[in-house]
Amino acid sequence: MLPHYSMTQPKGLTSVLKWEVNPDYSRESVTLLAGSGVVRTITVGMILAMLATAADISAAVAVDASNTGNGVLTMSAPAVTGKVKEGVYTVVCTEPAANGGTFEVSDPNGESIGTAQVGAAFTKQVRFTIADGSNDFAASDRFEITVSGADINPNAGKVVAWDPTAFDGSEVPWGIAATDAEAPYGVDLPIGLIALRRDVLCFANGIVWPDGVTDAQKAVALEDLEKQGIVVRTA
Structure with missing residues (x-):
């Protein structure tokens, strides 16, 4: 019997992106917030959030x-x-x-x-x-x-992984990661993370959901993304 080998490859952009109107319009380069205590890691297909300010309001x-x-x-x-x-x-x-x-x-x-x-x-x-x-x-x-009094805080405008349980802006879906990226502890990553932002069609099985997310939270996230022109389909 011949030996059988299997290999798992990380998701690539084609696993997530089905169609986009134009890369120059649909994609956006963003700054990934520095890691806090550890490296902050983003992988292709993760839902992203843009940090806003809430503390000074x-x-x-x-x-x-x-x-x-x-x-x-x-x-x-x-x-x-x-x-x-x-x-x-x-x-x-x-x-x-x-x-x-x-x-x-x-x-x-x-x-x-x-x-x-x-x-x-x-x-x-x-x-x-x-x-x-x-x-x-x-x-x-x-x-x-x-x-x-919505004063801008130092981290406003920087991207993190979407977190439906947060209250700092990271609970608001903003885009989908088109590239893998890592921000070292204490250092923002200004170049290297690309987000799918508008007029795109994505595969549902390409979305990387956070651990513990509920079906209800998924439904709300997909609805919020669709309002921005980021449409997720099962086929």
């Missing part, structure tokens, strides 16, 4: 003077995620309930980003909890959260 809460309910909205720490926008978020009671209620949360553009339940943490662009008061909330009771 202020989120001020205002209570509508006409509110019937006297419950309090308290911001979490951190108060925002990397997806936050500067401006005024509105939190409006749409379904009153005894000792509870449902609030619609809208971003500064007036677009709904979800609903918040009294007594439960809301953890999207802005992060807060509404506590029940001695007087129940009524329909149209509202809070406003003014987000401002």
Whole structure:
């Protein structure tokens, strides 16, 4: 019997990229953030995130003077995620309930980003909890959260691997790695990492997902990528 050999090769770009409108337009050279304690490693097919600032953003809460309910909205720490926008978020009671209620949360553009339940943490662009008061909330009771002071931090604009559990901007899918790259401990890598950024079609089996990612997190990531023109297909 002849001996049988098998060899596993690392993913190449053709394992991920099915089509792109033009390499000069679809790809982008990016800076990989320095490793923290260890080398930071990116491989072809990993979803990338662009770091934003959240630490220096202020989120001020205002209570509508006409509110019937006297419950309090308290911001979490951190108060925002990397997806936050500067401006005024509105939190409006749409379904009153005894000792509870449902609030619609809208971003500064007036677009709904979800609903918040009294007594439960809301953890999207802005992060807060509404506590029940001695007087129940009524329909149209509202809070406003003014987000401002988005100072750029030293790492803003640098790329890391996507992390759906983070709050520093790395939870926001931004692109897909088209090359392997390593940033040494304490030293950024300004040249060498190329990202697929726009008007591309990718193979689903070429995506390298982080350990522990859930199907729900995958679905959200793929939806966010598609909004940027990065489409992932199973065939």
